[in-house]
Amino acid sequence: MNTFTSTIKILAWVLVVLLHTANEGFAAETADNRQNTTAKKHQSYVRSSHVYQVPEVTLTTAHGDQVNVAELFAAQESTIVSFVFTSCAGVCPMISATMASATKGLDPIDPDYAIYLVSLDPEYDTPERLSSYAERFETGSKVHFLTGEVEAIRELLQAVDSVYEGGNKMNHQPITLMRVGDSEQWLRFDGMMTGKAIATEYERAKDLSQHPSMASR
Amino acid sequence: MTSTSIRAAVVITAVLFLRLALTPLAATEPPAGDVELGKRIYEQGIGHDGQPVKALGQGDIEVFGSDFACTRCHRRSGFGASEGGYYIPSIAATYLFEPRRIQRSDRYRALFIDPQSARQSAYVRSPRIRPAYTMETLHTALATGLDPGDNRFQDLMPRYDLDQQDMANLYAYLQTLSAEISPGVDDTHIHYAIVIGPDVPAERSEAVLATMDAFVVWMNERIGGDQRMNQFFPYDGADVREWLRKLKLHEWRLSGAPSTWRAQLEAKQAEQPAFALVNGLVAGSWEPVAQFCNENAVPCMLPITDFPAVNDVEGQYTVYYDRGLYLEAELMLDYLSTPPPSTRHNVLVWHAQGNRGEIPAAYFRELLREHDQIKLSKLQQYPGGDDLAAFVSANLERIRAADTLVIWPDADASALLQALTAHDLGDVRLLLPQAAAGSAQMLLNSALADQVYFTYPRALASGYYPETYRIQGWMNSRGLEVTDQRLHFKAHYGMMIVFDAMRHIFNNFHRDYFLELIEHEVEGSKNPGLYPRLSLGPDQRYLSKGGYIVKPADQQPDYIAAVTDWIIP
Numbered sequence: 001m002n003t004f005t006s007t008i009k010i011l012a013w014v015l016v017v018l019l020h021t022a023n024e025g026f027a028a029e030t031a032d033n034r035q036n037t038t039a040k041k042h043q044s045y046v047r048s049s050h051v052y053q054v055p056e057v058t059l060t061t062a063h064g065d066q067v068n069v070a071e072l073f074a075a076q077e078s079t080i081v082s083f084v085f086t087s088c089a090g091v092c093p094m095i096s097a098t099m100a101s102a103t104k105g106l107d108p109i110d111p112d113y114a115i116y117l118v119s120l121d122p123e124y125d126t127p128e129r130l131s132s133y134a135e136r137f138e139t140g141s142k143v144h145f146l147t148g149e150v151e152a153i154r155e156l157l158q159a160v161d162s163v164y165e166g167g168n169k170m171n172h173q174p175i176t177l178m179r180v181g182d183s184e185q186w187l188r189f190d191g192m193m194t195g196k197a198i199a200t201e202y203e204r205a206k207d208l209s210q211h212p213s214m215a216s217r
Numbered sequence: 218m219t220s221t222s223i224r225a226a227v228v229i230t231a232v233l234f235l236r237l238a239l240t241p242l243a244a245t246e247p248p249a250g251d252v253e254l255g256k257r258i259y260e261q262g263i264g265h266d267g268q269p270v271k272a273l274g275q276g277d278i279e280v281f282g283s284d285f286a287c288t289r290c291h292r293r294s295g296f297g298a299s300e301g302g303y304y305i306p307s308i309a310a311t312y313l314f315e316p317r318r319i320q321r322s323d324r325y326r327a328l329f330i331d332p333q334s335a336r337q338s339a340y341v342r343s344p345r346i347r348p349a350y351t352m353e354t355l356h357t358a359l360a361t362g363l364d365p366g367d368n369r370f371q372d373l374m375p376r377y378d379l380d381q382q383d384m385a386n387l388y389a390y391l392q393t394l395s396a397e398i399s400p401g402v403d404d405t406h407i408h409y410a411i412v413i414g415p416d417v418p419a420e421r422s423e424a425v426l427a428t429m430d431a432f433v434v435w436m437n438e439r440i441g442g443d444q445r446m447n448q449f450f451p452y453d454g455a456d457v458r459e460w461l462r463k464l465k466l467h468e469w470r471l472s473g474a475p476s477t478w479r480a481q482l483e484a485k486q487a488e489q490p491a492f493a494l495v496n497g498l499v500a501g502s503w504e505p506v507a508q509f510c511n512e513n514a515v516p517c518m519l520p521i522t523d524f525p526a527v528n529d530v531e532g533q534y535t536v537y538y539d540r541g542l543y544l545e546a547e548l549m550l551d552y553l554s555t556p557p558p559s560t561r562h563n564v565l566v567w568h569a570q571g572n573r574g575e576i577p578a579a580y581f582r583e584l585l586r587e588h589d590q591i592k593l594s595k596l597q598q599y600p601g602g603d604d605l606a607a608f609v610s611a612n613l614e615r616i617r618a619a620d621t622l623v624i625w626p627d628a629d630a631s632a633l634l635q636a637l638t639a640h641d642l643g644d645v646r647l648l649l650p651q652a653a654a655g656s657a658q659m660l661l662n663s664a665l666a667d668q669v670y671f672t673y674p675r676a677l678a679s680g681y682y683p684e685t686y687r688i689q690g691w692m693n694s695r696g697l698e699v700t701d702q703r704l705h706f707k708a709h710y711g712m713m714i715v716f717d718a719m720r721h722i723f724n725n726f727h728r729d730y731f732l733e734l735i736e737h738e739v740e741g742s743k744n745p746g747l748y749p750r751l752s753l754g755p756d757q758r759y760l761s762k763g764g765y766i767v768k769p770a771d772q773q774p775d776y777i778a779a780v781t782d783w784i785i786p
Binding site for chain 2: 044085087088089090091092093094097098101121122123124126136137149150164165166167168169170171172173174190191192193194195196
C-alpha cells in the first residue's frame with residue numbers, strides 16, 4: 001500500500017510538473033510568436049529618386065537667422081530634410097524624435113551632414129517656439145529647424161512635390177528627403193522611417209555616390 | 218486511512234496543484250486605480266512615481282514625456298484624429314471597453330475626407346475585429362502593440378513600459394474618458410448660445426443675431442430634409458444621418474458689471490445648458506466669459522472681441538479670431554523696430570478715455586519697457602469733444618520732438634486726425650490701429666498723408682476671396698440687410714465652422730471632441746476674406762496671427778495700401 005501511495009504521489013507530481021512546463025512552454029511560444037510578428041516588420045516607407053531644384057527662398061532658423069534655402073541645403077556633403085509642425089498631434093513628434101535618434105547612426109558613417117526640419121505651420125512656429133521644441137526633443141547640433149513666410153515654404157513644398165491636399169497642413173504626409181554628395185538626385189522616402197532605417201539608407205546612398213557602378217547591380 | 222481516501226486525497230491534491238499551475242500569473246489582484254493619476258499619465262506622460270513614463274517609438278527610439286503622452290495623438294477627448302495621413306483611433310471609454318464595431322461614422326473623416334496613402338487607406342478599411350479590452354489585454358497591447366484580436370498597432374503608436382500601478386491608474390482614467398455625452402444635446406436639438414454683454418450697440422448685436430438666425434433656419438431646413446430622407450429611404454447613408462440634430466440658438470444677455478457675469482452665465486447654463494457658445498459680443502474684455510468657459514469646459518467659438526484673453530490660452534476653451542488690440546500693439550512695435558533703430562527712438566503715446574484707449578495704451582507701454590532703443594517719451598490721455606483742438610495745439614512741441622506718435626483712439630479717431638491735420642507736425646510718424654483706417658480717405662489730401670500709418674490685422678480689400686461672393690449672395694437671397702459686412706461675415710463664419718464640426722461628430726456629442734474637430738478643419742475651411750489665412754492646430758486658439766502696416770493711398774480699395782508684408786510679431 002505504501003509503495004502504491006508513493007507511486008501515485010510521484011506520478012501526480014510528475015503530472016503537475018509536466019503540465020506546468022507545458023503551460024509555460026505554450027505561453028512562451030505564444031509570446032515568441034507575438035514577438036516574431038512584431039519583429040517581422042514590413043518596410044514602412046517607399047523609396048524613390050528625384051531631381052529637385054531647391055528654390056532660392058529665404059527662411060528663418062530657430063536662432064532667428066535668415067538663410068537662403070538653396071545655399072543652406074548645399075552647404076554640406078549630405079542633407080536630410082523633412083517637414084513637421086510643433087503643435088502636430090500625430091506623426092511630427094515621432095519624426096522629430098526619429099531625426100534626433102538618427103544622428104547616432106549617421107555620425108559614424110560620415111558626419112558631414114545636416115538635418116533640416118521645415119515647419120508646415122510657420123505663422124505659429126516662431127523661432128522661439130522652434131527653439132523650445134528642439135530643446136524638448138534634444139535634437140542636438142545636427143538637426144536644424146526652419147520657419148519663414150508661408151509663401152516661401154509653399155514654394156519649397158512645390159519644388160519637392162510635397163504640397164498637401166486641401167491647403168490644410170493636417171493632410172501633410174510624412175516624407176524624408178536625402179541628398180548625398182554633389183549629386184542632384186534626391187532620395188525620397190514616403191512614410192515613417194526609423195532612425196536605423198535613415199542610417200541604413202544614408203550608408204547605402206554614400207556607397208552608391210562613391211561607387212556609382214554599384215547602382216546598376 | 219483507506220486506499221479510497223488516499224486516492225481521493227491524491228486526486229484532490231493533484232487537481233489543486235494543476236489549478237495552481239495553470240492559473241495565469243495575472244490572476245494576482247491588480248492594484249486599485251487612481252483616476253487623477255491616470256489622467257496625469259494620459260495628459261502628461263507622468264507615472265505614479267512622478268517620473269516620465271518610457272516608451273519605445275518606431276521600434277528603436279526611446280521616447281517619454283508629454284510629447285508622447287496619450288493625449289498628444291488620441292487627444293483630450295480620446296476620439297483620436299486623422300493627421301499626417303495616419304488614422305489615430307478612438308480610445309474613448311465607449312470604444313475601448315466595447316468589442317470593435319464596424320460603423321462608418323466612427324471613422325468617417327479617415328474613410329471619406331482625409332487624403333491618405335494606399336497603405337493607410339487599406340488600414341482604415343480593414344475590420345481589425347477585437348473584443349472589449351480588459352486591464353490585462355490593454356496592458357499587453359500597450360507593451361507589445363498587439364490588441365486582444367491579435368491585430369498589430371501601427372508603428373506610430375509607441376510601446377509603453379507601464380508598471381502594474383500605472384496601468385491600473387491609466388485603466389481607471391480611460392474608463393471615464395468621454396464616457397458620457399456633454400450637456401446641451403437632447404433627442405432633437407443641439408443647443409448653442411450667443412453671449413451679448415451690456416453696452417453693446419444694438420445695431421451690432423442685431424446684425425450678428427439676424428445672420429445667425431438666418432443660418433439656423435437655413436441649416437435646420439437642410440437637417441430636416443436629411444431626417445425625412447432617413448425615414449423615406451433608410452438604406453442610403455442612414456448610419457451617418459441617424460444622429461442629426463437641429464440647431465437651437467439661445468441669447469444669453471448679460472447685465473451689470475463684468476464681475477457678475479460668471480454667476481449670470483452659470484445660472485443660464487443651469488437653466489438650459491448650451492453645448493457651445495458661438496460668436497458673442499461684449500464691449501470690453503472677453504476674459505470673464507473665457508473664465509466661465511474654461512471652468513465649465515464649454516467651447517466658446519469665435520467671440521467678436523478686441524480684448525481676448527492673451528495669457529495661457531493654449532488648450533483652453535475659447536477660440537478667437539486674433540489677439541485683437543494686443544496684436545495691434547505688437548505689430549506697431551515690430552514695425553518700429555524693423556530695422557532696429559541705431560539711436561534712441563522716442564514714442565509719444567496718446568489714448569482716448571475708456572477701454573479702447575486705455576487698455577492697448579497700457580499694454581503698449583509694457584512692450585516698450587522691454588525695448589532697448591524705442592522708448593516712451595510720454596503717455597497722455599487726450600480729451601474728447603471741444604477740448605480736443607486745444608489739447609493738440611498745446612502739445613505741438615511735444616509731438617514735433619517725438620519720432621512717432623502712437624494714438625489709441627475710440628470712436629473719435631477721425632476728429633482727432635482732423636485736428637492734427639491743421640498743424641505742421643514736423644517729421645513725426647503717426648501710428649494708429651486699424652479701427653482708425655476709415656479716416657484714410659480724409660487724410661489723402663492733407664499734409665499728413667505720408668506720415669500716417671495704420672496696423673491692419675485683416676485681409677486687404679485688394680485680395681481675392683471667392684467665398685465672399687457666395688456668402689454675400691447667401692445673405693442677399695435671405696433678405697438680410699448687411700449694415701457691416703465684416704460683422705455679418707464673422708457671424709456667418711462662426712456658425713459655418715460650428716456646423717462643419719457637427720457634421721462629423723455624429724453621436725459623439727462631446728465638447729472636447731467638438732473643439733478638436735474645429736482645430737482640425739479650420740485651415741481647410743472656405744475663407745470669406747476676413748483674414749489672409751485662417752489656421753489652427755491642436756491647442757492653438759487664434760485663427761489669424763499677424764497683420765500688415767498700411768498707409769493712405771489713392772486709387773486703392775478702402776484708400777489704403779500695405780507698406781509691409783504680413784508681419785507675425
